[in-house]
Amino acid sequence: MTELEFDFLRSYLKTRSGLALSAEKRYLIESRLGPVCRRFNLAGLGALVTALKGSRDLALERAVVEAMTTNETFFFRDRTPFDLFRDVLLPEAMARRATQRRLRIWCAAASTGQEPYSLAMMLQDAAARLAGWHVDLVATDLSTEVLEKAKAGLYSHFEVQRGLPVQSLIKHFEQTGEQWRISASLRQMVDYRPLNLLHPFDALGTFDIIYCRNVLIYFDAPTKGDVLARLSASLAPDGALLLGAAETVIGLTEKLVPNAQHRGLYVQAPAAARAPAVRVLPGLPATDPGLRRVVGL
Amino acid sequence: MKTCLIVDDSAVIRKVARRIFETMNFKVGEAEDGEKALTACGETMPDAILLDWNMPTMDGYDFLRALRKAPGGEKPKVLFCTTENDVGAIARALHAGADEYIMKPFDRDIVTAKLAQVGFHGEADAA
Numbered sequence: 001m002t003e004l005e006f007d008f009l010r011s012y013l014k015t016r017s018g019l020a021l022s023a024e025k026r027y028l029i030e031s032r033l034g035p036v037c038r039r040f041n042l043a044g045l046g047a048l049v050t051a052l053k054g055s056r057d058l059a060l061e062r063a064v065v066e067a068m069t070t071n072e073t074f075f076f077r078d079r080t081p082f083d084l085f086r087d088v089l090l091p092e093a094m095a096r097r098a099t100q101r102r103l104r105i106w107c108a109a110a111s112t113g114q115e116p117y118s119l120a121m122m123l124q125d126a127a128a129r130l131a132g133w134h135v136d137l138v139a140t141d142l143s144t145e146v147l148e149k150a151k152a153g154l155y156s157h158f159e160v161q162r163g164l165p166v167q168s169l170i171k172h173f174e175q176t177g178e179q180w181r182i183s184a185s186l187r188q189m190v191d192y193r194p195l196n197l198l199h200p201f202d203a204l205g206t207f208d209i210i211y212c213r214n215v216l217i218y219f220d221a222p223t224k225g226d227v228l229a230r231l232s233a234s235l236a237p238d239g240a241l242l243l244g245a246a247e248t249v250i251g252l253t254e255k256l257v258p259n260a261q262h263r264g265l266y267v268q269a270p271a272a273a274r275a276p277a278v279r280v281l282p283g284l285p286a287t288d289p290g291l292r293r294v295v296g297l
Numbered sequence: 298m299k300t301c302l303i304v305d306d307s308a309v310i311r312k313v314a315r316r317i318f319e320t321m322n323f324k325v326g327e328a329e330d331g332e333k334a335l336t337a338c339g340e341t342m343p344d345a346i347l348l349d350w351n352m353p354t355m356d357g358y359d360f361l362r363a364l365r366k367a368p369g370g371e372k373p374k375v376l377f378c379t380t381e382n383d384v385g386a387i388a389r390a391l392h393a394g395a396d397e398y399i400m401k402p403f404d405r406d407i408v409t410a411k412l413a414q415v416g417f418h419g420e421a422d423a424a
Binding site: 079165 | 382383384387388391397398399400402403404406407410411413414
């Protein structure tokens with residue numbers, strides 16, 4: 001691969017999926033796109049670049065973008081964000097939405113489904129308390145290929161043994177040959193949709209809880225800032241945003257702030273949260289540091 | 298230091314498992330069947346037990362039932378580790394007192410994840 005070809009692919013991926021590749025990530029392009037070249041009968045990366053420049057072959061474009069995404073995930077990944085959901089976010093959101101009895105949750109980088117299904121299992125465990133509620137669980141990913149796997153809900157022996165307690169395995173899965181299929185009731189709870197976070201997503205509506213974990217790390221700073229600002233716009237004033245352990249909002253957007261108590265949890269910055277805060281406690285100035293605690297996060 | 302007893306009639310499995318547990322700072326003991334494992338537990342009760350199902354003399358299931366009745370035998374976290382991987386076998390093992398269940402073949406990630414499941418969180422808090 002020549003420098004020019006490498007530069008073209010870097011900028012191509014940056015535009016299409018936001019992926020920011022540094023100069024030393026040459027090997028990643030070579031190892032991931034080699035198989036795409038073979039699949040499309042292209043002699044090598046040079047031929048691939050020529051093909052991408054030459055005409056709009058949507059199948060090829062999609063294959064290139066999807067081959068470069070990282071889909072590693074597992075059930076209850078990092079555990080804490082899910083304990084937080086069960087013990088804090090869900091009960092508090094239910095208290096705040098007790099009148100509407102409606103909750104909207106979004107997994108913004110759902111990959112092969114382990115994250116939305118982990119949340120779905122916890123929602124099902126809370127089914128008694130959620131009787132009469134309407135819960136939307138929307139799960140999106142850039143890659144249609146991983147979404148197909150997510151919808152099928154079929155996981156290997158290895159996938160079901162990473163992060164998933166065995167009690168949950170026998171409760172929520174059934175064995176089909178060498179694989180395990182998640183129950184139909186859990187599959188029906190998740191609304192899977194293809195979505196590129198670089199494109200507008202306001203049509204999805206407003207969410208009470210957004211999980212957007214381990215995807216921003218692949219973007220450069222301006223892209224991170226743009227996605228975070230739009231996530232803030234899609235988040236309810238009293239909503240909760242969960243990011244991955246290596247991600248933050250600091251220095252990227254003024255619209256969100258870290259929650260002091262829970263790592264990885266972000267809430268609307270005081271100005272954005274002003275309206276409901278004033279409604280809860282009219283006496284408090286919007287900038288009061290105790291405000292977020294009062295609001296419930 | 299945390300201690301672990303690896304109970305399996307296959308020397309290869311014991312060796313592979315020993316390596317994984319040692320990198321997680323466990324002091325590792327081995328037993329090749331349920332009877333020897335029960336004797337070992339009578340001397341020193343380990344913190345964790347990785348337990349095969351099918352073994353000569355005394356199998357893992359009978360060992361587990363005997364262990365849970367023995368003095369101090371409720372303490373170890375028991376991870377079944379077996380090729381018996383149908384739902385019925387898993388349910389029986391849990392009923393007999395297993396804390397977690399590993400279906401063979403396993404790798405380091407699975408063992409680490411399952412140990413975290415029962416409260417052992419890797420190298421970070423091992424010192």
